Amino acid sequence: MNREPSLRHPLLERLAEARRVTDELFDIVKPDHLYDRPIAERHRIVFYIGHLEAFDRNLFDQRLFDLPNSNAAYDQLFAFGIDPVDGGLPTDQPADWPTLDQVREYCDRVRADIDGKFDPIQLVANPVSPGESPAQLLEVAIEHRLMHAETLAYMLHQLPIDWKIPPADALSERTSDRAIAQETVHVPAGVATLGLARESGVFGWDNEFDAVRVEVPDFEIDRFMVTNGDYLRFIDAGGYWHRDFWSDEDWAWKEEARIAHPAFWIPGKTGWKLRTMFDEIDLPLDWPVYVSYAEAHAYARWAGKALPTEAQWQRAASSAPHVAEGNFDFRRWDPSSVQAHPENTSAFGVEGQFGNGWEWTSTKFGPLNGFEAFPFYLGYSANFYDDKHFVIKGGSPRTAACILRPSFRNWFQGHYQYVYAGFRCVSV
Incomplete structure (x- = not known):
């Protein structure tokens, strides 16, 4: 042959x-x-x-x-x-x-x-x-x-x-002390489409079918992902250890596991360090913070806001060029500044929703209308419809380009700290 x-x-x-x-x-x-x-x-x-x-x-x-x-x-x-x-x-x-x-x-x-x-x-x-x-x-x-x-x-x-x-391409920008001025943008009321139409002929996993149109009221959302600098203010204010900002279940997990700080942060003699894949560096203030759902939820409550629903996140991403230049497809080992790719901006001015870090939503992972499990992989999605996993959207530096399609629905349980996932907040 x-x-x-x-x-x-x-x-x-x-x-x-x-x-x-x-x-x-x-x-x-x-x-x-x-x-x-x-x-x-x-x-x-x-x-x-x-x-x-x-x-x-x-x-x-x-x-x-x-x-x-x-x-x-x-x-x-x-x-x-x-x-x-x-x-x-x-x-x-x-x-x-x-x-x-x-x-x-x-x-x-x-x-x-x-x-x-x-x-x-x-x-x-x-x-x-x-x-x-x-x-x-x-x-x-x-x-x-x-x-x-x-x-x-x-x-x-x-x-x-x-x-x-470390491979030859492991080097990246080492530190950054820029503090991002977090701002919000307005997303008008409209329709968000979750998933893919079965008749589209486009490949998707079983949980991406069938497409659902959701009416979304107007809301405000952070222009950028929450940064390490933002999260540092939460920690410095004592919010990370303040019981009132955590749900009962999340606080019990935090106490039992003795969770004292985000998994990728390391306390240093002169301040926080960040553990990257191949190094420990001074905490870059303008990189997105990677945390569990529980930690993101606590921050949002401290800030007087909420995590977006899957439909809100999808609505905010309208017309975003998800395969433009960005931090995804194994191009880097580490995050980059949340302001690094302004070309990856949605119709409403929301930046960086695809690549640089998955984003937690408040939506529990479950089937869309008309869900049918793949007959050759019955448990791929259905095994996780258990009210313990939350939808995450977007992608990280280590996400393949083909998986950055807007319909892709990723998920992790809320107490798992090791995901390259951050978040942004909404208010209504």
């Missing part, structure tokens, strides 16, 4: 590029630490090396084509991740996992088996499973991998700096 890369289908090119992104991400971890667990609620790093390939194999096998059954035990072992809910922590030990050579041999075999089944010129025309489009399944594999490229960055961020190997 002719496997000249230039002759491959664009989706196969995208799959190859997504593999490159995740391969390079694992390369920043020194090999001695690939069996560590940087976040207590998550799997060890080695699991994710096997998971990405096992997911693709389990997705494609018997749907696009028959794949050799070379290691059914590993197909199962690496099949499912962990969602950190209810305080349960995994108890496995490094010795419970296969060796790195065994995992990599499995991954190489799976990739070779998959690549050997795809026609180099066009996608397979007749999937084994009727009604499941090869293009749709490839989109799922690509975006699943790219989502992990981001969430793995959250995990690797928690590793000690000297356990990592």
Whole structure:
């Protein structure tokens, strides 16, 4: 077969590029630490090396084509991740996992088996499973991998700096002491469209369908994301430790876990430091603050405001050029100033809603009208319709460009601190 890369289908090119992104991400971890667990609620790093390939194999096998059954035990072992809910922590030990050579041999075999089944010129025309489009399944594999490229960055961020190997593109602006004059803009009453129309033919995940039009009353919203400087004023005023600004559930979590400050902040002798992926720097006041939903909610109450609903956030983003220049698509490892990309501005003057940091909304993650779970991934969304997860919108520096589409609905539970997510406030 002719496997000249230039002759491959664009989706196969995208799959190859997504593999490159995740391969390079694992390369920043020194090999001695690939069996560590940087976040207590998550799997060890080695699991994710096997998971990405096992997911693709389990997705494609018997749907696009028959794949050799070379290691059914590993197909199962690496099949499912962990969602950190209810305080349960995994108890496995490094010795419970296969060796790195065994995992990599499995991954190489799976990739070779998959690549050997795809026609180099066009996608397979007749999937084994009727009604499941090869293009749709490839989109799922690509975006699943790219989502992990981001969430793995959250995990690797928690590793000690000297356990990592900074790539050549790791350098970024080191510090900033600019304080942003936070201002609000008016968003007139109008319609927000959540999700995608099923008949549009555009790829989306199951929770993006079917499109819903929501009438949104007028409101005021912060022009910029809340910055580290803004949040520092909240901390200096004692609001972070003031019971009145926290819900009962959030305060109980904060007390039990002894949460004393945002996860990415480090107390220093001369002031706060920020832990970036590869360094500790003076707190940049004009970067967006990354916090949990609980911390964002407390700040909003202190400020006499609220977090936007998903519909308000979507309305505020009207006509924003979400794929213009910006801090996304793995261009940087760190945030940048909330004022860095004025070209990413909505019709109402709201800046920076796509890239530089996901944004919490007050909307609990749930189905849109007409929701139908993917038959090949039944639990992707439905397992999280539990009133414990909140919708986040936009994207971060480590979000792939294809995931920045306005209809994309991300979610995390409200007490998870490790997400590259910030927020902006609204008032009505």
